[in-house]
Amino acid sequence: MARVVVDVMLKPEILDPQGQAVANALPRLGVTDVSSVRIGRRIEIEFAGEPDLDTAREIADKLLANPVIEDFDIRTAEDA
Amino acid sequence: MRIGVVTFPGSLDDGDAARAVRIAGAEPVRLWHGDADLQGVDAVVLPGGFSYGDYLRCGAIARFAPAMESIIDAARGGLPVLGICNGFQILCEAHLLPGALTRNQHLHFRNRDQFLRVEATNTAWTSQFSEGQEILIPVKNGEGCFVADEATLDRLEGEGQVVARYVRGNPNGSQRDIAAITNEAGNVVGIMPHPEHAVEALTGPSLDGLGFFTSVLRSLAGAGAGGQGEGQH
Numbered sequence: 001m002a003r004v005v006v007d008v009m010l011k012p013e014i015l016d017p018q019g020q021a022v023a024n025a026l027p028r029l030g031v032t033d034v035s036s037v038r039i040g041r042r043i044e045i046e047f048a049g050e051p052d053l054d055t056a057r058e059i060a061d062k063l064l065a066n067p068v069i070e071d072f073d074i075r076t077a078e079d080a
Numbered sequence: 081m082r083i084g085v086v087t088f089p090g091s092l093d094d095g096d097a098a099r100a101v102r103i104a105g106a107e108p109v110r111l112w113h114g115d116a117d118l119q120g121v122d123a124v125v126l127p128g129g130f131s132y133g134d135y136l137r138c139g140a141i142a143r144f145a146p147a148m149e150s151i152i153d154a155a156r157g158g159l160p161v162l163g164i165c166n167g168f169q170i171l172c173e174a175h176l177l178p179g180a181l182t183r184n185q186h187l188h189f190r191n192r193d194q195f196l197r198v199e200a201t202n203t204a205w206t207s208q209f210s211e212g213q214e215i216l217i218p219v220k221n222g223e224g225c226f227v228a229d230e231a232t233l234d235r236l237e238g239e240g241q242v243v244a245r246y247v248r249g250n251p252n253g254s255q256r257d258i259a260a261i262t263n264e265a266g267n268v269v270g271i272m273p274h275p276e277h278a279v280e281a282l283t284g285p286s287l288d289g290l291g292f293f294t295s296v297l298r299s300l301a302g303a304g305a306g307g308q309g310e311g312q313h
Contacts, residue, residue, distance in 0.1 A: 017185050
């Protein structure tokens, strides 16, 4: 069954305090060579029939992402 | 005057908002998110809380509720709408107001009494204040950091659409200390702190919040028999 995967990320110019908090915790793991962490969201959509990228794009644009602060990418992915 | 207060699944402050409406001298009308019928109310308050559990983004799912579809249409026609906290987030998600509310910069939930400076008194919800007046009302949010691109921020300031700013400390990192904004017509206002929690001495830090609710009564009375007035053009 093919599904559509939507990745939503904050726009680069929008501050990501969650990502910063994770980055600041990394030295506690002994990791010191990471310069930036940014956190987004992955959404998987399964259609009853063939995956419809246009509909998925509309869903992403209207609901899954807020275009004021976020960008999104859409792709199809096959199950293993 | 009849002022609607919408209850979404996860609304918390609908009861306090209805009480503030009553104390201001109007009749509160409880509206249900799943019902597109606004029952002929003269204005609407979108209360604070965590509609739909803040799933996806705060306000993102509430924006598509049947009641919101009606409110979006009516607001474009001039209906006064006040969004408080989660209500402000819903108004931004509905694109009735520009910008967005994001995670507090310091990641902490902030709950305290907060001073604001009222900067725009020509809106439907702030006419009873004087320009530059400092007021004290509670703030309580985890995602109250107002962001917009520089051009939008410049436009908001240039057009007098910044309704209130945080003073004596910014609780969430909002750009340019913005606590409340309005649309171009002045009928839609979004505010992150909670005026409905500052309407009587027993429970609030002041009575300063009452001015938002008495303001809308005055602007509705001013609109007179002609109904919603200039917003119709």
